[in-house]
Amino acid sequence: MPKKAVVVLSGGLDSTTCMGIAQAAGFETYPLTFHYGQRHSREVEQAKKIAAFYNVPNHRIVDLDFLKQIGGSALTDERIDVPVGKKNGEESEDIPPTYVPARNLIFLSLAAAYAETIGAEVIYIGVSAVDYSGYPDCRPEFIRSMNETVGLATKAGVTGAGIRIEAPLAHLSKKETIEWGLKLGVPYELSTSCYQGGSEACGECDSCRLRLKGFEEAGAKDPIFYKKG
Ligand SMILES: [Zn+2]
Structure with missing residues (x-):
């Protein structure tokens, strides 16, 4: 039986890298994408393409209209x-x-319920505390606390082997994340990061700027901004 991992896949750069990391670690991956009325709902479409790239049939898209x-x-x-x-x-x-x-409290709660149901031992989430935007639910202390909470709240945690939340990018800069992802062949051309959610990335919002800076520091060209050919 292959080991299973749930991957919180937004379609952004970090979660797409996590998908590559989980695949490379040999997990059978179960990507979970949340549609919460975000401006950048284009991410959901890109997440579908990323799941297709990795040839995983188990991509679930969860509607969280209440957040909108x-x-x-x-x-x-x-x-x-x-x-x-x-x-x-x-x-x-x-x-x-x-x-x-x-957001990540809600996402991880649902991911834990899903992981328990399908017998996944790990949940991957692409949060990073470096180069981050000051979001409290992206901090390592939140992930630590959530790991404990999931252990206390689930049958898998109380009677079984438990469910582990992995945040492999937690201490990496965007540059380091991108370098790792490029080594793993992560399809960054399918990922999207722009908060504005237009068909073209704006290049101006925080998310676009961090992404551009990361690629620049990694000595690579962001395929979103530099189309091939
Ligand atoms: Zn943007």
């Missing part, structure tokens, strides 16, 4: 602007308006 209804984030409420043109953390220590309330 409650809003509270520039990513789910059109009335809140996505900041552009300033570097992360440069001008303030504040949590940016692109923070989505308790």
Whole structure:
């Protein structure tokens, strides 16, 4: 029996790298994509292509319309602007308006329920505390705490081998993440990161800027911005 892993796959750069890492580690992967009314819902379409690239038939797309209804984030409420043109953390220590309330808490809770049901031993999530945008639910202390919580809250945790949450990018910069992914042949041309969600990446929002900087530092060209040919 192959070992199973649930991969939280948003279709962004980090989660796509996690998909490559889980595949390379020999897991049978079960990607889980959440549609929560995000501006960049194009990510969902890209996530489907990434799952197809890895030839995994078990891609699940979960509709979380409630997160759109409650809003509270520039990513789910059109009335809140996505900041552009300033570097992360440069001008303030504040949590940016692109923070989505308790997003990873919700995602990991659902991922744990799914992992338990299918008998997966690991959940991969592409959070990073380096080069990150100040999101509290991307910090290693949150992942540690969530690992403990999943152990306490699940039958797998109480009576079985448990479910482990792996955040392999937690301490990596975007440059290091991209270098690792390129070695693994991760299809970055299929990933998307832009918060604006247009058919072309804007190159100006925090997410685009971090991505561009990462590729530049890794000495590679981002296939999203530099089309082949
Ligand atoms: Zn952008």
